[in-house]
Amino acid sequence: MRKMIEGSRAVAEAVGLCRPDVISAYPITPQTHIVEDLSQMVADGDIDAEYVRVESEHSAASVCLGAVAAGSRAYSATTSQGLMLMVEVLYNIAGMRLPLVITGVNRALSAPLSIWNDHQDTMALRDTGWLQLYAENSQEVLDMHIQAYKISEDDRVLLPVMVCMDGYVLTHTYESVDMPTQEEVDAFLPGYDPLYRLDPDDPYTLGAFADPSLYQEMRYEIQRDALASKAVVKEVAADFKAAFGRWMGDVLDPYQCDDAETIFIGLGTVVGTLKEWVDVKRGQGEKVGALKLRCFRPFPLEELREALGNAKRVVVVEKAVGVGAYGIVAAEVRAALYGQASMPPVTCAMAGLGGRDITFETFEEMLKRAQAGESDLFAGMRAELLEAS
Amino acid sequence: MTATKKKRRKPPLGIVTRPGSSLRNKTGSWGILRPVFDWEKCTGCNTCETICPEGCIRHLEKKQYEADMEYCKGCGMCAEACPADAITMEEEHR
C-alpha cells in the first residue's frame, strides 16, 4: 500500500511487519521517532511485542541478546554515542552467533557533540562481526529490514545485521513508499527458528570462555561465515525482488558505470544526490558513473573489482575519517584494486561530516581536485574557519 | 536444538557447551587430604552433604556418608563443620 510517511515511520512499520517479540529502546536523536512510533504501535496493539524501556544503550543491546538467546526475535535502534556505548555488546552478540537486526541511524560522533548525519559511527563498527547494509532512500530502508532478518537468521550466516540509515536525511524526511502487507511479509520471512536456545527442557551453556587452544578457530569461523554471507545477501535480495517486485541492488548497485571514465562511490543517501549529478554530467558529455556500495560488510570484493574494471578514475565519497591514516572505504577500495590488471587512481574525498551538506558543487570540487592529482582530500571546507584558528 | 523438517547445521564451534560436561574434569587429583567418615558418631544432620562446594558427598543409608574421591579437593570444610566431630581429614596423595 502506498503511503507518504516519514522515514522513521517506514522503518517502524517494516519492523512491525517482521513480528518482533521483544523491542528494547533507549532514546537518542535522531533515532527517537523510530522507537516512539514502535511504542505507539505496541500501545495500540498493532504490534504484539514486549517493549523494554531500558536505562542505557548497553542494556538495550543486552536485552536483545538475552531475548534472542531465549529463542525470540528482537529489535533495537540507536545511533552515534549509543552505538559506541553498546560496542562491547555488539561484539558479544556477533561472537555468540545470535541473529539480530538493529537500525544504526548514522550520526556524527562526539567530541564535539553533533546530532547531525555522517558515517563515523557505523564505520567504527566494521570489525564487530555485524553485517552492514546502507540504505539510499525510505523504500530501501524499509525493504532492508525485512531482508535483514532473513539474512541474519539464515543458518549459513548466524550473524547480526545492522541496517544503516542516514540520520535526519532519511529518518526525518517524508517519502512515498510502498508498504508490504503482513501476509506478504509472513510469506517471505517465517518465524524465528533458533538453532540453539536457552530452554530448561533441553539445557545448554552459552558463552563459555575460550582459552588459546580454541579462540582463534572460533574467530576464523566468524570470518569464514561473514565472507560466505555475501552470497546470502545476494540471494535474499533476489528473492525479495521475486516476491515484492523491487530491486535496489544486492551488494552493489551501479548507475551508469558501464562506460564511465570516472566512477564515484558512495554509501547511503548521498548516492541519490550522486545519481542526479551524474545525469547532469552525462548531459554535459562527461562519462561519469555512480556506484552505490549497498553492503559494506561483508565487503563485496569481486563485485567491486568488476564494477570498477573499466574506469580510469575512482572517487570515494566518504562521510567518515580514518584518523591518522586514510579514508576508511577508500582504503578498502584501494586494497580491492591492488595488483589487479586495471588499477585506476582512487581519490578519497571526505565530506558531509557532522551533517554538512553534500551538493553538486561538492562533487564538482571533488572531481576537479581528483583530476588535479589529489589522493586524500576534504571537500566542502570553510577555509575562513581554518585561517582564523 | 530444534530438529525440524530441514536438516540443520551444527552450531558454530565453541558456541554451545553441553550441560554437566565438567564431570570429565576429575578434581579429586587436586587434594592431598581425604575425609574419613565415622558412621558411629554421625547424627545424620546432612551438613557435610549440604555445604560441600563440589557436591560430592552422599549418603546411601541414613548416617552412612561418604565422599567421591574423583572430585573431592580435600578442602576439609566438611570435617570442620561437622557438629558431631564425625569427620577427620587424613593425608592422601592422589
Add this chain to the structure above:
Amino acid sequence: MSAPEFKYEITRGFLPGHRACAGCGQASAVRLIMETVGPQCIVANTTGCLEVFSTPYPESAWGVPWIHSLFENSSAVAAGIEAALKKQGKLDAVKVLAFGGDGATLDIGFGAISGMFERGHDVLYVCMDNEAYMNTGVQRSGSTPFAAATTTSPAGRRSFGEDRPKKDLPAIAAAHGIPYVATASMTLFADLRRKVKKAVGIRGPKYLQVHVPCPPGWGYDEKLTMEVGKLAVECGLYPLVEWEDGEVTRVRKIKKVPVEEYLKGQRRFRHLFRTEEGKGLLAKIQELADANIEKYGLVD
C-alpha cells in the same frame, strides 16, 4: 567395597568438576541455590569467579540453561530473557535468575541492575558477595569492607587498607521498592535456603546478596569457610535482613561476638593487629558493627 557409582544428574543444576578453589564459599552457595530453585530456570551470569570456574569450554558445570555475556550486564540479559519468556507465555513455569559478583553488581553493573529493578522484571538477582574483585586477583570493589587490605587498597606505610565503608546495595535495592530484598550467608544455609525459596515464589524483581567467604582472597585456611562466615554474621558486620516492598520485615538475631573474633583469622585484616593505628581502626570497625546492630535490632 563395591558401592554403587556416584551419579550426578543434571537436574541438580550445578555439578562437580568445576575449577573453584578448594573451600570456595561461592561454589557451596550456588549448589544450594540451584538445588532449591530446581531445573525449570534460566541463569544469566556475569563475568567473574563463578563464570570462569564453571565454564571453561568445552566443560560446563551447569545443568540448567545458562548464559554468560559480559561483566556488567547479567541483569539486562536476564531482563531480555524474561521479556522473551513473557512473550512465549512461559514465565509462570520458568524462573529467570541472574548471578553476579559484588564487583559486577555494585560497581560496573550498578546502572543495569537499577534499571532492571525499576522496570519491575520478574528476575531473581543473586549477588555473590566475597567483598572484592576476586577473579582478577583480589582488587577492591565497592563492597570491600572498611580497613580490609586488597591489592588495590593495600595496607602500607601511608595506608591502612580500604578507607571507605561498604556500599549498601541491599538498602539501595529496597529503595527501589522491589518486592523482596534479603542478605544471607552461605554459612547459614538453612536461612539461605528459606530465602531462596521465598524469593522464587514472588513475582517481580528480587535481590539476594549472599556473603561467600573466599579462602585465598580473605586469607584463611580453606577448611574454615563455615566458621569465618558465621563470625561475620555473629559480630554484626554482615547483618541478615529481609525487606519487602522497601520495608524491613525480618532480621536474624545474633549473639554478638567482638569484631576481633571475626577479623583476626583473616590475612586481609592482619595489619590491624600490629600497630596502634590498627587498634584505633578495630575500634572503628566495632562501631560499624554496633551501628548495624542498633539499626536492625540484631541483639535482643
